[in-house]
Amino acid sequence: MKIIHYEGGESAPVETEGATGCSVRWLIGEADGAPNFDMRQFEVAPGGGTPKHSQAHEHEVFVLEGTGVVLDGDIERLLEPGIVVYVPPKEPHQFRNTGTTPLKFLCLIPRLA
């Protein structure tokens, strides 16, 4: 059993092209022996965001802190603590921080991504 505080470990900058002000912590993953899916925690600085893109795999997201928007097609939908977002495989998406404090969320993806 692995028990940690999510902010206890190191975060790394997200280097994906188009990402601005984003960092990630890998909370549960292959290194822990987790066989099927990975739990990551993202932090996006005010004004920053993830690139608008689509991926072959799904994302399961839970917003922890801050405010922002997720692009759902051409519509910006509000993100605030407690919001759950399911992004199906291949669906375009983008997360942006429109607030004045860090936008923090969990984002889980399948291992075969």
Add this chain to the structure above:
Amino acid sequence: MKIIHYEGGESAPVETEGATGCSVRWLIGEADGAPNFDMRQFEVAPGGGTPKHSQAHEHEVFVLEGTGVVLDGDIERLLEPGIVVYVPPKEPHQFRNTGTTPLKFLCLIPRLA
């Protein structure tokens, strides 16, 4: 894309033998077309808990609110907001609320569980 607040949907009592004061919300699952893993949110009343058991599949847990313990072997480890727990497949575990307010956590499991 599905976007909800985690407390916006209905919760159902957990009927598993040995569970006391537990309810669950299915946030992302097969009904949403999610192909690989499911996001659930549990709420455990003060004094309540999940049964001490083991299952064939892993659990990936994130504590949202409240305080409690998770049984790690014979040791009780503290749960508080922001704590992440990875329970490997087949490892015995039990979550209990030792506080005075609801213990709320996310618990994700693979689909083939």
